[in-house]
Amino acid sequence: MDNFFLLMEGFATAMQPMYLLFALGGVLVGTAVGVLPGIGPAMTVALLMPITYSLEPTAAIIVFAGIYYGGMYGGSTTSILLNTPGESSSIVTALEGNKMAKAGRGAAALATAAVGSFVAGTIATVLLSFLAPFVAAFAVQIGPVEYVALMVVAFLTVGALLGSSVLRGLASLGLGLFIALVGFDALTAQQRYTFGSPFLADGIDVVLVAVALFAVGEALYVASRLRHGPIKVIPVTGGWTSWLRKDDLRRSWKPWLRGTFIGFPVGTIPAGGADVATFLSYASERKLAKGENKKQFGKGAIEGVAGPEAANNAAAAGVLVPLLTLGIPTTATAAMMLVAFQRYQIPVGPQLFESNSALVWALIASLYVGNLMLLVLNLPLVGIWVKILQIPRPYLYAGILVFAVLGAFSVNFTPIDVIILLVVGILGFFMRRFGYPIAPMVVGLILGPIFESQLRRSLAISQGDPVALIQSPVAATIYVVLIVIFALSLLLKRRQRQFEAMVAANADAADVVRGSEAGTAGAGADASTTAPSVTAPGSPTSSAPSSPATSAAPSSPTSPGSDRKDTGR
Amino acid sequence: MSTSVQNSPGSGTAAAPGKPIGELVFALLIVSIGVVGFVAGAGIQTPPSASDIGPRAFPFAVSALLVAVGAGLVFQVLRGHRGSADEGEDVDLEAKTDWLTVGKLAGFVLLHAFLIVPLGWPVAAAILFFGAAWSLGARPWWRNLVTAIVLALVLQFVFGGLLGVSLPPGFLEGLGIFGG
Amino acid sequence: MSTIVVGYVPNALGEAAVAEAVEEARRRDAELVVINTTRADRLVNPAYADSEDVSKLEGILSAAGVPYSIRHSISEATAAEEVVDTAAELAADLIVIGLRHRTPVGKLIMGSTAQTILLSAPCNVLAVKLS
Structure with missing residues (x-):
């Protein structure tokens, strides 16, 4: 097994003390940003892009991979303890996990989430290790025509599916493609859309735009509607005495495995990233549960934490398959990792496995290591993660701005980039305000130039005949698959929304009942009893005015329909 | 005994964010970027030697996408379909837009851009953080x-x-540890 | 009737402060004003009492049988300002606060609510230590 030896070599690299330290730093930062509100792995990788100036590629990629995985773990902690999912992919976890925490089973919920994430992450990384080389071997054989077809798939799915509105997603994609056009044309060296400005001649840097959209846009947007609501105090969880009992383990291991095998494939196809996987896993666990366990759903069923948490980590590994084998990012974080490769002049695409096999295998090996670190660190450090939630919001967003200007300035070491940062950041602010997803723009920005050159190459071969683009049997197959994926994904999205509306309705009803039972007149501040009132965008918000708990805003999870951190920040 | 609990529950459904005017302007902006793309795209020079479709075709395709999608959005907004504003843990969708704070933050970022060169990065960054935290x-x-x-x-x-x-x-x- | 202002946080120290304040109120025949506020500027603030804490506090106070009121709110002012301002507003005789050990670095980073109250209080301050 050739690949096996390459993987072992990767381990030899990743296990060097220096790289272990980088991986540790990455997973710690990743978990922290997963826990923190307003900042996610995509934004963090964008903000930390300056480290690529001096770190060697392997170290930087290991740090970014750690951030990527750590973010997945961090999100579950806040979901369970606070009912405020830090990541979109942790929203489903909040449904059952927070109920468990309230019932004093918080430690068990955290444990099943952490162990499930570890099991799923490890199995999915094994799948990645064996699947990716085969996909890559196939991918190097495809020509520009097929590559164009694959990118059309990526554009359409990312544009249309990451976000709540298809048109807005496509508009965002178009804006990204447009910005990518500014500067010299790579093939003919003609200036395009530079309007005679020397600053635009080199094009607008991808990192600059990404940092502006993710960080500055977010800071401005949060500032415009800063929450001053009541604060929910963390429910205290029991000590480690109550963590995974035999019974919990018996109920958890199947959901872990099912979650893994749902999450990984969903991650590999560009169908909207991890949140779809968590939703699918939750729905199937709910369906498969029997008897007493089924009744617990909605009241803190451990299966509802174990499955989705496993699914989101498996999906995270799945996302790396198209990224590493085809150079196609399907989430915002993956897009930023692609940018990191580009910073090092490493051509991302089918040839990556051949041209930089040492780096790729070190990255994959570091995923195994990072997963283990996260398992070991996450449970004992829960107290620290909860502490960082006490950072005052002004400091958090002021800090994000400082990191953003640092990243912008260090692109070309000119203050003009900081001004461009601000302008694009204001664009990002309005995009958030009007419900335009950010991720398609970043993906369009990154893939646009590659897409254009492949497109022109294929048309040059066919001497300008566009029919050639669909004549290749492989390309035709890809387009057919595209239509199938597309239809399926839209169907899934609709199911997800219906499901969320249903959950929201149930939660509201439960709150009204509980509110009248408790009868805490006047106080109304029982934020701690807030049920997850998930409201899908567009669905009629059924928060009855008589239910104080539902509107105690900070404790209700944010809508899963909106693309949250991984996709939007 | 007076329990003055002020955290009143904000009741009712989420208020519609902003006026549709802003959203309409943004959709029109997308259309106009597409139009600019066509106009400026016509000025892109095509070297006669180019054997392929040249540097103009893709910009035109992107511009067409922007015009089409933008027009669709204008139509949608006019028919009353509004975008759902991004949600977040620190975002209160029912809050009124605080333009003053947004303006202050943008102002401090702009100020920072002008201070980096004369004052150096650490001072400019400290002023940005201080100003943003204050805002x-x-x-x-x-x-x-x-x-x-x-x-x-x-x-x-x-x-x-x-x-x-x-x-x-x-x-x-001069202090080596801070680079330069 | 004289007034005693107590700064309360939902933990053992806060309860110790309240217990001590109850003693003082009995001795001085005074009314207790228990304060717990937050600036609501962060996602999690463990120093802010939730409804459970408040009802627990009410239980303790009514069992103690002293006249009391609870000011539990979100405020723009810092906790220290809130305590000092309330004491000034009510012309209180005494402020009771809990005092915990702080490292010098901790004080540098986060400041000290207790220190601010001690320095700017309009009346005597009783600092309660957790034994």
Whole structure:
């Protein structure tokens, strides 16, 4: 097994003390940003892009991979303890996990989430290790025509599916493609859309735009509607005495495995990233549960934490398959990792496995290591993660701005980039305000130039005949698959929304009942009893005015329909 | 006994964010970017030697996408379909838009851009942090100041000193550990 | 009737402060004003009492049989300012606060609510230590 030896070599690299330290730093930062509100792995990788100036590629990629995985773990902690999912992919976890925490089973919920994430992450990384080389071997054989077809798939799915509105997603994609056009044309060296400005001649840097959209846009947007609501105090969880009992383990291991095998494939196809996987896993666990366990759903069923948490980590590994084998990012974080490769002049695409096999295998090996670190660190450090939630919001967003200007300035070491940062950041602010997803723009920005050159190459071969683009049997197959994926994904999205509306309705009803039972007149501040009132965008918000708990805003999870951190920040 | 609990539950459904005017303008902006794309795209020179479809075709395709999608959005907004504003843990969708704070933050970022060169990065960054924290309502001011200075120095040390990113150190020039 | 202002946080120290304040109120025949506020500027603030804490506090106070009121709110002012301002507003005789050990670095980073109250209080301050 050739690949096996390459993987072992990767381990030899990743296990060097220096790289272990980088991986540790990455997973710690990743978990922290997963826990923190307003900042996610995509934004963090964008903000930390300056480290690529001096770190060697392997170290930087290991740090970014750690951030990527750590973010997945961090999100579950806040979901369970606070009912405020830090990541979109942790929203489903909040449904059952927070109920468990309230019932004093918080430690068990955290444990099943952490162990499930570890099991799923490890199995999915094994799948990645064996699947990716085969996909890559196939991918190097495809020509520009097929590559164009694959990118059309990526554009359409990312544009249309990451976000709540298809048109807005496509508009965002178009804006990204447009910005990518500014500067010299790579093939003919003609200036395009530079309007005679020397600053635009080199094009607008991808990192600059990404940092502006993710960080500055977010800071401005949060500032415009800063929450001053009541604060929910963390429910205290029991000590480690109550963590995974035999019974919990018996109920958890199947959901872990099912979650893994749902999450990984969903991650590999560009169908909207991890949140779809968590939703699918939750729905199937709910369906498969029997008897007493089924009744617990909605009241803190451990299966509802174990499955989705496993699914989101498996999906995270799945996302790396198209990224590493085809150079196609399907989430915002993956897009930023692609940018990191580009910073090092490493051509991302089918040839990556051949041209930089040492780096790729070190990255994959570091995923195994990072997963283990996260398992070991996450449970004992829960107290620290909860502490960082006490950072005052002004400091958090002021800090994000400082990191953003640092990243912008260090692109070309000119203050003009900081001004461009601000302008694009204001664009990002309005995009958030009007419900335009950010991720398609970043993906369009990154893939646009590659897409254009492949497109022109294929048309040059066919001497300008566009029919050639669909004549290749492989390309035709890809387009057919595209239509199938597309239809399926839209169907899934609709199911997800219906499901969320249903959950929201149930939660509201439960709150009204509980509110009248408790009868805490006047106080109304029982934020701690807030049920997850998930409201899908567009669905009629059924928060009855008589239910104080539902509107105690900070404790209700944010809508899963909106693309949250991984996709939007 | 008076229990003055002020955290009143905000009842009712989420208020529609902003006026549709803004959304309409944004959709029209997308259309106009597409139009600009066509107009400016016509000015892109095509070398006669080019054997392929040349540097103009793709810009035209992107412009067409923007015009079509933008027009669709204008139509949607006019028919009353509104975008759902992004949600977040720190975002209160029912809050009125605080334009003043947004303006202050943007102003401090702009100020920072003009201060980097004359004052050096650490000072400019500390001013940005201090100003942004103040704009967002952090108190007391001396804690903001201490945090701003410590953060600026740490970042200058880590990125300028350790990682070799050439941030102008300003008054720290000469102190090797802060790079330069 | 004289007034005693107590700064309350939902933990053992806060309860110790309240217990001590109850003693003082009995001795001085005074009314207790228990204060717990937050600036609501962060996602999690463990020093802010939730409804459970408040009802627990009410239980303790009514069992103690002293006249009391609870000011539990979100405020723009810092906790220290809120305590000092309330004491000034009510012309209180005494402020009771909990005092915990702080490292010098901790004080530098986060400041000290207790210190601010001690320095700017309009009346005597009783600092309660957790034994």
